[in-house]
Amino acid sequence: MHTIVLATQKGGSGKSTLAISLALAAKKAGHNVRLIDADPQGTLSNWRKRRVDAEPIVETIDTVQDIEPRLRALRDSGVTLTIIDAAGGVSSARTAAIRHADLCLIPARPTTADIEATASTLSLVRAWSKPFAFVLNQVPSRGRRIDDAAETLADEAAIDLIEVLARPFIVMRNDHQDALSAGLAVSEYAPTSKSTEEIRRLWNWIEARLGVDASAGVVATSPFAGLHLPIRAEQPAFIL
Template sequence: MAARIITVAQQKGGAGKTTLAAQLAVAWARRGNRVAVVDIDPQRSLANWHAFRMEQHPDGAPLHLSDVAGWRLGTELDRLRGRFDMVVVDTPPHAETEARAAVRAGDILLIPIQPSPMDLWATRPTVEMADKENTAALIVMNRMPPRGKLPEVMLEKLLEEGLPIAHTKLGNRVAFAASMMEGKGVVEYQPSSTAAREISALATEVLATLKGRDRRR
């Protein structure tokens, strides 16, 4: 079976794309899937994290890295499809040609959004890009505080616009960043933590969404 391509994109920078991509990749790898991560962001944050992971935890859940220029993405994905179960693509911010190509190639697009007006305003163009490329999109509410009115207001506005929102929400938890600092995913770093439960639930939800689309085809 060909690999599932999961693209992580958001027009606004700093929304947590790389952390989301790495955390999901580890969660799927820990379940026994063959997982590759592809970093086409010039900042190379995912590639640098992967290099640190390999140095510190060579026996951890295996993740293959493809660190390629965006214009080579199509060729690289063709090479990876038959070798892996899941391929997670981390993209540059803004609606650049490389990000658009990654969205087009994806089976699903994950869009992290933080509780801020800027994130909210940046999300609609990213969803529109997915619509134009005929790629299913799923908004992931990220770094949500335990209390406060802003997340509720944002959720209401997203729902009013009919945008696709994941049921699983990720809290503003230190464990996500701390695990990345160790070259790990949170399911390895603190497997019994709330953060680990959240990312595991999201990993399950993404797979269920993909299977649901398969049944409707």
Template sequence: MLTIAVFTQKGGSGKSTVSVHLAVAAGASMKVLLIDADPQATVAKWAAERSLPAPFVARAEPSSIEQVLAAGRAEGFDLAVIDCPPHVAAGTAALLRVADHISIPCQPTMPDMSATARSVALARATGKPFSFVLNRAPARAPEVAQAVEALSAGGPVSPVVIGDRRAYARALTNGLAVTEAGRASSKAAQEISGYWNWLYDKVRNEQWQIQQAA
């Protein structure tokens, strides 16, 4: 079972939105376990409004993450997506250590860009691969290209940028994702599908390299 942790030190970066949308996009072709490890419980609240059975959502504390993942493997899940706390809370490192890859969402703003250094430091301390994805990006803004260039100095950056669109908030309010309920052809859905495809290919390649080196 592949495990992806979505983490950033900066609150308000859209971390939970990215977690939900990754899980739903992946669920089109695999069995997905979405783990809410954020004390704010945004993912769990989204799931409470949802009528569809997948992805399966579980709450977890850092101290129980190993058991939750073990149960997921036993139940035949293909992928686990962990929505981590938006700061270095007690046990955050434990959540990152169980991941195969760490996704770091970042808005193209000065406070978000400044916060990435702390996120990267913790990711590197776990020894796990990580990458950035620009989130809530304004359309055709010069800050987007500048942010991509700046982030590239610290690690891989998704070529797919997630825009600042009301569609994301509207979908979450209704217990949905932008790739569902007739939204599959929207720009938001194309962004999420594109990001998931890029991330999945990247994680699979990383896993292949680890197996070759073993």
């Protein structure tokens, strides 16, 4: 089983919506997926209450002590992918979630405040030597702000962004929030939309990063399997 943790210091990054979208993309790709809501705001849990379909199951974890045994139980039950929506801010629960991650995704909007707020999460991820990637989320469809955000991330993290910036960026569109309100993922709400295509491509990027065979949920014989850095990917077409 692989565990992906979405963590960020600042609220409003679209972390929970992204977790839902990726869970449904992974499910469609053949994974047995479980979502864990470890954020006191309860966005995933509230989404689940509005949802008609039984899958994916959303579990709530309230204490640090519950994380490790719950992940072990999920692995033993045949779950191939668990996505944890970690609490924002600094907390022992967020630390524990990151400690058990196979990949930590750090969503950020392309604003100075959001990017500066990734510093504490990045420090924690590095302290545990965990693979990570930034996900630029809720970005405008075009404009200089995207490039500025990428450059600022590089300065903040002192890294070569081409190795740690997930692709494609996720453009801000109403169907993400409309899907959340309806108890759906964007791929269910607008299956032929650009938003769905971006999420699908993002999941493909993540899956290659993890080196996982989607249909079997096992490590693939890929040249990227076992790497500690995300793979290189093409530039999104909408960047100016």
